[in-house]
Amino acid sequence: EAGVAQSPRYKIIEKRQSVAFWCNPISGHATLYWYQQILGQGPKLLIQFQNNGVVDDSQLPKDRFSAERLKGVDSTLKIQPAKLEDSAVYLCASSLASSGQETQYFGPGTRLLVL
């Protein structure tokens, strides 16, 4: 079974530029999560989708971050414009359902450096 795919794996941009990340979850997984992990900290949930609907985006900085999951499969996360403090690893995860006992499977992450 293929795992969660993410691209690009690395990205370096200058502040005020835009960037987009892509995630392809495990086939059949209804729930998709985007996390931000700053070095030395735990993952912070940015947004959670159930199929193509948003379950939780309370910690998404909506003035600069946006995400979509068209057709309930792939998802993109965009930052526009980027700030220095956005430098982090952006992790995508998926699970069969959204209950807490469902295992979340994480992708390899996209490492973003904002200069």
Added chain:
Amino acid sequence: GQSLEQPSEVTAVEGAIVQINCTYQTSGFYGLSWYQQHDGGAPTFLSYNGLDGLEETGRFSSFLSRSDSYGYLLLQELQMKDSASYFCAAYNYGQNFVFGPGTRLSVLP
């Protein structure tokens, strides 16, 4: 607010037993998960406690006490490959997850 606390670092020797504690303060707590993350890698699921008590999975066990808002991960027969960061994560009604700050485990030969 919602927060979880874990020790920042733990060190143990190969073959030993180590316990990583997690206390939580969240609204609508439902269950507690544990994830392992090696440097440069993605988090991988270890265990989940939805009920009070001990869950055992091979060398790893996890415990939850709702009355104490407390849980722990117990790693037995430590191996060098267990050197990693370990995160507890609370699942709350309203279907959101909050991860703890992580505990960095160093296993010495």
